[in-house]
Amino acid sequence: MCERSADCSKDDACQLVIRNNDTGIETVEYYCKAHLVGRICEVEAEDGLAVVDATKLWS
Numbered sequence: 001m002c003e004r005s006a007d008c009s010k011d012d013a014c015q016l017v018i019r020n021n022d023t024g025i026e027t028v029e030y031y032c033k034a035h036l037v038g039r040i041c042e043v044e045a046e047d048g049l050a051v052v053d054a055t056k057l058w059s
């Protein structure tokens with residue numbers, strides 16, 4: 001399952017943990033490998049957000 005697009009047919013799931021530096025709250029999102037890379041770039045460009053962990057999920 002890829003949160004980027006409902007039409008994404010990639011099945012290689014990756015878990016991305018993002019932390020909001022203002023609130024300290026961590027959120028977990030799931031993307032395919034290709035969309036994970038794009039999302040990490042977005043997060044790193046945001047001042048208030050930080051990538052905590054990006055993990056390939058083996059199933």
Ligand SMILES: [Zn+2]
Nearest residue numbers: 002008032035
């Ligand atoms: Zn995707």
